Amino acid sequence: MFHFNVKIDVIKKKIVPEVTEEWAKETFGFEGLEDMRSKIAESIKTQKGSSMVRRKENECLIALGSRLEGELPEAMLEREETNLLQNFYGQLSSMGLTFDKYLTAMDITADQFKEDNKKQAADVVRQDLALDAWARHFDMKATEEDVHNEFAQADLDDPELIENEWRKEGRLPMIRESIVRANALRDVIAQAKVTEVEETKEAE
Template sequence: MQITVNSQKDNKVSVSATVEAKTVDSYIAKTYKDFARRYNFPGFRKGKAPRPVVDNALGREAVMATATENLINDTYPQIIEEEKLYPAGQPDFGKSDEMIVQGSDFTFDFTLPVRPEIELTSYDALEIELPQSGASEAEIEEQMKQLLAHYQQEEATEQWAKETMGFESLDDMKKQVAQSIEDQKEAMLPRLKENACVLKLIERVDADVPEGMAEQKESQLLQDFFTQLQRSGASFDSYLMQQGIDSDQFKEDVKRQAEDEVKRDMALDAWARHAGIEATDEDVSHEFEVAAGEGAKDLEKEWRDSGRLYLIREELVRSKAMENIMDGAKVVEVDFAKRAQEAEAAKKESEKSDESANAEAQTTDEESTE
């Protein structure tokens, strides 16, 4: 098969594929056999009706139209895989009525929207902030405040720590709280690091999100959301009430999330391309082995034949890119609890200053009136 791919504007490619006559003839032969098995032809056993009989009963044009459709449907996934194309929508085959002909090559064309290839504003290592290791005094204090509020206590006492909370002493309780904070950080750190990297990464995307990709991602998010909602047995109205939002706000949130996720994907694709990161055939096969074990080869063939193998390759490349980004990120450890306390103290001081200024102004106004 000869394939020609040309880039067009608006993130599309035009594809022209020529299938050899030998393959064309095999599709015609298979279609005749399928029709002979599918329908009853008087005087002939199932599957034994000759071509002229099939043509007279069903019409030669119907046979050729079916053979043409089957050939294109089977060939399209091959093109996607061979040319390493990454569809961002459905192919447009136009309105051609041309059909395959016995003994002749067959050429068909289509236009395909593909994922855009953008460049980031920078490929330097990301600088991110993460919670400092261990448990700080501010973090322990914040956790203790939450516990006091939950148990409606004004202050942490030895009696409360022992009798209500079941610790040996107040110091023992603080040590256990500190250990709990450290354990939570250790469990959450990989996800926190990835999220921090993603937020910084999409800041480097100076490109519009293609409308088609955003709509496709939004549809996927909605489908996943309502599937989970159905499994949980909750209603959409109860979810909105719990979140304190209305349906319009929900739609806006999903739309914003979809755009951010598309930006993330575009950014990871750009990073991978810049760093020369690829997914090999061995990488792809390994994914199926992990997922399906003994049935890996059959499952991989199914995905390849249906033109979906690029989805696995795409996610592998993005996963490798994310790992590369995280490994090279420059991390600054921050005591976020202390930062929040300082911000709250500054806010209160500012409010206090404003109150003093207002009071002074009011006094001046009263004196002026007198």
């Protein structure tokens, strides 16, 4: 039998605050317990609703993209891969992380990351082309008013100035393309038949 000598330097006790009216007011600024419970419940409900909307959008995009036939244009794939990489490195920089640290944290190799990026780019391109096909089928267009509203609703100091600059630089087709795809996605979702299935715990 083995024996070990163990030295205990400190014993910590977890203190759980008592949930009272004063605690709700002073700690979180609620009017009271009822107000706290009500707002937390509303926040959870809103989060679930947003999550459901995003999930529905993703499922519709996946289903629509799976119906697309033919090869994906190489130029579009390369452009999307570049866009994804730029966004990815921007996020890494904002978090103060290096690429090597990210790979270590995710326990993947650089080659695996590259393949994942290629796959994600292919999915995006496939879904975009499927939305374009849907828009053509239903003759969806982006009007000048749609384009103007897109700039007006953006968080810009001078929307009209930016719109004029984009017009001079010939970049408005990108805005029209984005608007048409967004409208096509809304139409796809509106026509989709969605069945919600409750998650059940698997038997052990």
